[in-house]
Amino acid sequence: MSFSLVIKIGGEGGEGVISAGDFLTEAAVRSGYHVVNFKSFPAEIKGGYANSTVRISDEKLYSTGDGFDILCCFNAEAYAYNKKHLKPGTVLVYDSSDFEPEEHDGVIMYPVPLSDIAKNEIKAYITKNIVALGALVGLFNIPVESLKDSIKAKFSRKGEKIVNMNYQALEAGMKYVKENLVKKDGFEFPPPIGLKDVVIMEGNQAVAKGCIAAGCEFYAAYPITPATSVGNYIVEDLIRKDGWLYQAEDEIASLAMAIGASFAGVKAMTATSGPGLSLMSELIGYAGMTETPVVIVDVQRVGPATGMPTKHEQGDLYHAVYGSHGEIPRAVLAPISVEDSFYMSIEAFNLAEKYQMPVIVLTDAAMSLRAEAFPTPDLSKLNIVNRLIYKSEEDKEQKFIRHGRFLRYALFTEDGITPMGIPGDPNAIHAITGLERQENSDPRNRPDIRTYQMNKRFKKLEKLLEEDYDRFIEIDAPYKDADIGIITWGLTASITKEAVQRLRSRGLKINAMYPRLLWPVKEDVFEFFAKSSKRILIPETNYYGQLATVVKDRTHIRPISYNIYRGEPFIPKEIEDIVDFLMENQEITEGRFTPEHVYGEKAYGLI
Amino acid sequence: MEQQLELQPADYRSDIEPTWCPGCGDFGVISAITKALAELKIKPENVVSVSGIGCSSRTPLFLKNYSMHVLHGRAIPTAIGVKLANPDLTVLVEAGDGDLFSIGSGHNPHAARRNIDITVLCMDNQVYGLTKNQISPTSREGLYGSLTPFGSIDKPVNPISYMLTFGATFVAQTYAGNLKHMSEIIKKAISHKGFSFVNIISPCPTYNKVDTFKYYKDKTIDINEQGHKELDNLQKALELAMKDLEHYYNDSAKVPIGIFYEKEEPTYQDRVKEVKTKYKASKDINPQVFIDECKVLPV
Numbered sequence: 011m012s013f014s015l016v017i018k019i020g021g022e023g024g025e026g027v028i029s030a031g032d033f034l035t036e037a038a039v040r041s042g043y044h045v046v047n048f049k050s051f052p053a054e055i056k057g058g059y060a061n062s063t064v065r066i067s068d069e070k071l072y073s074t075g076d077g078f079d080i081l082c083c084f085n086a087e088a089y090a091y092n093k094k095h096l097k098p099g100t101v102l103v104y105d106s107s108d109f110e111p112e113e114h115d116g117v118i119m120y121p122v123p124l125s126d127i128a129k130n131e132i133k134a135y136i137t138k139n140i141v142a143l144g145a146l147v148g149l150f151n152i153p154v155e156s157l158k159d160s161i162k163a164k165f166s167r168k169g170e171k172i173v174n175m176n177y178q179a180l181e182a183g184m185k186y187v188k189e190n191l192v193k194k195d196g197f198e199f200p201p202p203i204g205l206k207d208v209v210i211m212e213g214n215q216a217v218a219k220g221c222i223a224a225g226c227e228f229y230a231a232y233p234i235t236p237a238t239s240v241g242n243y244i245v246e247d248l249i250r251k252d253g254w255l256y257q258a259e260d261e262i263a264s265l266a267m268a269i270g271a272s273f274a275g276v277k278a279m280t281a282t283s284g285p286g287l288s289l290m291s292e293l294i295g296y297a298g299m300t301e302t303p304v305v306i307v308d309v310q311r312v313g314p315a316t317g318m319p320t321k322h323e324q325g326d327l328y329h330a331v332y333g334s335h336g337e338i339p340r341a342v343l344a345p346i347s348v349e350d351s352f353y354m355s356i357e358a359f360n361l362a363e364k365y366q367m368p369v370i371v372l373t374d375a376a377m378s379l380r381a382e383a384f385p386t387p388d389l390s391k392l393n394i395v396n397r398l399i400y401k402s403e404e405d406k407e408q409k410f411i412r413h414g415r416f417l418r419y420a421l422f423t424e425d426g427i428t429p430m431g432i433p434g435d436p437n438a439i440h441a442i443t444g445l446e447r448q449e450n451s452d453p454r455n456r457p458d459i460r461t462y463q464m465n466k467r468f469k470k471l472e473k474l475l476e477e478d479y480d481r482f483i484e485i486d487a488p489y490k491d492a493d494i495g496i497i498t499w500g501l502t503a504s505i506t507k508e509a510v511q512r513l514r515s516r517g518l519k520i521n522a523m524y525p526r527l528l529w530p531v532k533e534d535v536f537e538f539f540a541k542s543s544k545r546i547l548i549p550e551t552n553y554y555g556q557l558a559t560v561v562k563d564r565t566h567i568r569p570i571s572y573n574i575y576r577g578e579p580f581i582p583k584e585i586e587d588i589v590d591f592l593m594e595n596q597e598i599t600e601g602r603f604t605p606e607h608v609y610g611e612k613a614y615g616l617i
Numbered sequence: 618m619e620q621q622l623e624l625q626p627a628d629y630r631s632d633i634e635p636t637w638c639p640g641c642g643d644f645g646v647i648s649a650i651t652k653a654l655a656e657l658k659i660k661p662e663n664v665v666s667v668s669g670i671g672c673s674s675r676t677p678l679f680l681k682n683y684s685m686h687v688l689h690g691r692a693i694p695t696a697i698g699v700k701l702a703n704p705d706l707t708v709l710v711e712a713g714d715g716d717l718f719s720i721g722s723g724h725n726p727h728a729a730r731r732n733i734d735i736t737v738l739c740m741d742n743q744v745y746g747l748t749k750n751q752i753s754p755t756s757r758e759g760l761y762g763s764l765t766p767f768g769s770i771d772k773p774v775n776p777i778s779y780m781l782t783f784g785a786t787f788v789a790q791t792y793a794g795n796l797k798h799m800s801e802i803i804k805k806a807i808s809h810k811g812f813s814f815v816n817i818i819s820p821c822p823t824y825n826k827v828d829t830f831k832y833y834k835d836k837t838i839d840i841n842e843q844g845h846k847e848l849d850n851l852q853k854a855l856e857l858a859m860k861d862l863e864h865y866y867n868d869s870a871k872v873p874i875g876i877f878y879e880k881e882e883p884t885y886q887d888r889v890k891e892v893k894t895k896y897k898a899s900k901d902i903n904p905q906v907f908i909d910e911c912k913v914l915p916v
Contacts, residue, residue: 039913159916166916209911219911223904228702247907252898254701254889259727263694266687270698273685274665274706278698296688386912389905413632433683433699433706436662441631441677441684452633453678 013043013200014067016075017146019139020092021084023052023060026139030082031062032381033143033160038066039210039383040156041202047381048074053320059087068200072347072504074380076583079197080150082142084124085109101195103145105138118195120149120187127182137179144183149193153202154184207386213377216348217307218243220355221279223389225396226305227253228271228278230264232286235319236375237309240281261286265293268304273442275399275432277359281307284326285316287370291334294368298338300442301419301428301467303362303369303397307355310374312577321577322376324500327556330370331529337464339365339471342529343482344372346503349384351377354526360395361478365470366427372528376579377501400429402437415450416440421462426469471530482527483535486510487542492521494589495543497536497569499528499557501579502549509585520589528557531564540567545599547572547592549585555602568600626651629661631681642793642819642830643673646740649791649799650680650711657804664707667696669716672747673740673819676711690721693728696735704886707807710737715745718754718774729783731885732811738803739776739814740793742821743828750824757865760827773865777858780814781851781878787813788854789876790861792837793820794830798874805876811884818872836864838871845875854878 017034021027028049038045046065052058065074080101083089086109089102096102098116106121122145128138140161147154158177165172211219217240221229229248231241245255253276258264264280271278282290287308297304310326312318330342341361345354351373362369400410410417410429418440420428431438445453446460454460486507487495498506503524513520523539540546546569548558555571562568572588574580584605591608592598605613629651637643654664664682668674670689677684683706687695692710700708710717717725717739728735743760745751752762752769755776759768780788787809791802799817806813818837820830840857847853854877863870 036913162916163914205913205915208913209908210913211911215911219908222907225904228698230698246896247904249893249896249898250907251902251904252893252900256697256701258694259723262691263697263724263727266691266694267698267701269687270667270685270695270700271702272698273683273695274699274702276702278702292688293691383913387908389903389908415632431683433665433703434662436660439662439681439683441686443678443684443686444688445686451678 012068014065014071014075015080015150015197015199016063016065016078017080017082018061018063018078018092019082019084019142020059020061020088022087023054023058024056025084026136027060027084028062030139030143031064033157033164034064034146034152035381035383036160036163036210037152037156038064039208040159040205041153042204042206043068044070045383046071046074048376049379049381051320059091061088066199072507073582076581080146082146084138084142101197103142103149120145120191122183122186127186128179131182132175132179134175134179137176140176140179141183144180145187147180148184148187149191150197151199153199154180156202208383209386210381210383211348211352212239212379212381213348213351213373214239214309215243216351217281217355217371217373218247220352221305221359222247222251223387223392224356224359225277225394226279226359227251227276228268229253229255230258230267230278230280231255232258232261232264232282234261234283234286236311236378237281237283237286237307239378240307240309261289262293265290265304265306269293269297269302272302272304273433277303277363279305279307281309283309283311283319284313284329287326287329287333294340295334295336295338296444297368298334298340298467299336299444301366302442303366305358305362305369305371307371307373309378310372318577320375322374322501322579323552323575323577324374324502324550324556325552326372327528327552327560330372331560339367339467340529341365341367341369341474341527342372343369343526344500344528345377345526346500346524348377348380348382350526352387356392356394357482360393361474363397364395365474366397366430367470372500374501398427398429400431400435400438411437412450417449418442418451419447419463419466420449421466425473426466427473475530475532479527479532480535482525484524484526485539487521487523487539489519489521490542492519492543494545494547494592495521495523495539496547496549496585497523497525497539497557497561498549499525502551505580505582506549506585509582509589512582512586513589518589518593528560531560533565536561536565536567540565545570545592547588549580549588551575551579570598570600571602573602573604624655624658624660626655629654629681631679633679635679636675637672638823640822641672642742642821643676643740645793645796645799646673646738646817646819647676647679649796649803650676650709650738652796652800653803653807656800657807659707659807663705664709665696665699666709666711667692667699668710669712669721670747671713671716671745672821673711673713673742674716676740690716690724692716693721693724693737697728697733700733700735704734708735709807710735712737712739714739714741714743714755714776715753718776718779722754725780726783729780729785729812729814732784732786732882733885734811736806736813737815738806739816740819741776741816742819742825744821744825746821746824757827760825773862775858775862776816777861777877778855781855781858785814785878786811786880786882787876788878789814790816790818790874792818792833792872792874794833795837795874798839802876809879811882833872836872837874839875840873840877841875845877848876848879851878
């Protein structure tokens with residue numbers, strides 16, 4: 011890659027750290043560059059350490075990198091958190107009116123009295139973050155007009171005075187740097203190339219926008235970190251679209267309401283995190299059994315029980331695939347990026363509506379707080395699927411009516427899909443029940459009826475594999491005989507993409523497969539991919555290797571799984587390191603590995 | 618134009634024969650529901666019956682309307698979903714005392730306080746019947762159950778006072794042995810704009826040998842006939858409600874039936890409408906608008 015710059019800003023929560031990162035993100039977009047931004051809030055409601063990492067590049071990147079190039083510390087706490095990552099060649103910009111750092115070999119230091127400038131020159135301590143941005147502009151040539159536009163876009167509602175005060179703060183930071191510091195590093199922002207037609211969204215926002223684009227009209231919510239903001243982002247859009255968000259009394263009620271709304275004829279959803287998904291288990295089975303379309307978004311966090319509510323883990327795949335007693339048809343989708351979260355949310359509704367079943371979307375805590383700029387989606391070009399609804403006038407032979415009863419669960423359709431009757435229609439009156447039943451919904455315990463109805467429900471998945479599966483599987487396999495084939499999912503897939511680029515540029519033959527649809531599984535696709543590689547590696551941020559388990563269950567592949575479960579996503583370097591480790595240890599062909607195998611006791615030093 | 622034929626109670630009955638034991642109170646309840654719907658002239662296709670699990674929760678399957686036989690305890694939230702998705706539907710919950718006051722009891726306060734316009738009919742037989750005789754939250758002290766062979770040592774809940782304090786805007790009690798009273802009360806409950814709750818004493822002839830039709834025959838007393846007319850007086854309603862369980866402890870005490878409380882208040886849907894007006898809600902808005910709001914625009 012030609013240009014990539016990672017700037018990390020840290021400080022006290024509430025000091026404008028996060029908004030400084032947001033301004034920087036938007037300024038990069040206004041200058042025409044690609045950007046990924048990852049925010050981390052303190053666990054406390056007020057105060058505590060917050061940070062924002064912004065990665066700017068001239069080609070689409072998939073991670074926030076291995077570490078920062080430039081660290082900007084608003085206070086001593088932020089410095090204390092990050093000092094072990096100050097490596098030779100990195101830059102530290104810090105508030106010299108607040109603290110003095112230790113000596114760091116090879117680290118370039120720029121002291122800037124951020125607080126003093128804000129207090130004494132601008133007479134507004136609140137502008138400290140903008141002074142800091144000014145310093146960064148002065149030091150690294152960040153396009154100042156783009157930054158000014160971002161500030162104006164944000165503050166113009168508050169009046170010219172506020173905009174001008176912030177401009178002054180920006181200029182004060184720039185002036186200080188120019189007059190007092192000599193540039194000693196090589197980091198330089200390239201000249202702006204112009205704003206493109208893009209949107210900036212956070213992960214949970216992309217989910218919300220995708221769901222509304224898919225036609226969602228009802229959302230039942232129960233607050234839970236880190237899923238709550240899906241609701242925050244969708245609530246007003248839903249109302250404007252004449253839909254509604256209902257804050258339920260618990261997650262069980264949420265899913266029950268979504269199922270009720272879906273039965274009444276509208277596209278319905280709920281979003282939650284692991285603990286909520288556990289509570290919803292029984293109703294997921296009910297939705298599958300009654301063939302009611304519903305979308306459940308699980309923004310995964312560290313489990314089990316309360317775990318680490320704000321931290322990343324890919325620990326709910328088992329639950330999404332196998333959770334709930336008995337067996338039902340379902341689909342499990344996992345977007346790999348923020349942009350993907352938008353499109354996969356639409357796909358979730360499409361699959362739920364087409365196959366009349368629950369669809370679970372797995373994102374995670376890190377993805378939820380990640381912002382990306384991506385090309386503005388054009389809804390007129392997207393395929394939106396609606397459920398098959400019974401229309402009496404189209405059923406000339408009255409095939410779906412027997413003895414005056416509507417056959418909601420008719421067994422004679424080839425693909426197992428039967429039209430739904432919507433309340434209000436006098437010709438399709440019927441019951442749905444969680445009991446096994448015959449075609450007209452009458453409960454029955456008969457072995458033949460049970461078998462036929464099970465087959466009917468699962469036939470729908472056969473159709474899905476036939477008609478809809480392939481577009482969810484991204485295969486990047488340029489080599490016929492790759493050293494290693496990596497299969498991975500979710501955010502880990504994004505990070506792996508960057509590692510794969512680096513490994514290939516070093517001459518290694520690495521193939522990769524990124525499935526977005528994790529259930530059902532088309533065995534042939536996996537096995538065909540596996541044939542192109544000597545060994546299969548599945549990195550995941552969970553203990554057991556949950557995708558690895560599914561792959562072992564459904565295919566003949568015996569993968570090497572690589573697992574971390576510390577509450578953080580991988581960095582690309584770690585994927586590189588496990589591949590290097592496997593290249594040095596050719597005898598390893600399967601099994602479960604952790605950083606201890608790769609780094610020995612040093613493994614914990616990395617954390 | 619073909620003349621619209623009058624709807625009859627039979628028009629609301631499906632051809633599935635109830636699986637209840639002979640002599641079950643729920644036969645009477647289903648007659649009262651169909652009578653009430655026919656008299657209110659609500660078309661079957663515009664009624665959604667929602668239930669949980671239990672003997673009484675089979676009711677929706679025996680009715681000819683749109684029906685959701687859901688999971689144990691989850692009838693109320695499911696019914697709320699239906700009503701919010703399509704406010705034009707008449708939504709009934711037909712469930713039992715176990716469903717509504719044990720496993721699903723956490724849903725009651727929220728449906729009631731938000732005044733969601735659904736009608737909850739609790740078929741209260743004071744016992745778990747489908748699982749073959751266990752005490753329920755409304756069982757009297759001393760009642761035998763398979764898990765309490767020593768006789769219940771639990772105090773029963775009082776459904777009427779619960780629902781009153783949760784903020785239900787229509788609360789009544791009726792008795793499966795009195796079809797006329799039952800259908801009149803159910804009619805009023807369905808007609809009430811807002812959350813309505815009716816506790817229906819519906820004896821189980823198989824597993825509850827104490828609270829039987831015979832027991833209730835001369836026990837009930839119509840509070841409205843007895844002079845309770847000031848129906849929007851919550852204080853009075855609560856006073857009457859507190860006497861509901863007295864007969865468990867005092868042989869001479871009566872079982873109050875009738876409307877305890879009825880008050881017209883804005884429903885949840887009324888408030889939703891207000892919010893939507895403020896937001897200028899419209900089905901016609903192109904969702905591309907919501908995407909474009911995330912665009913980075915030149916300033």
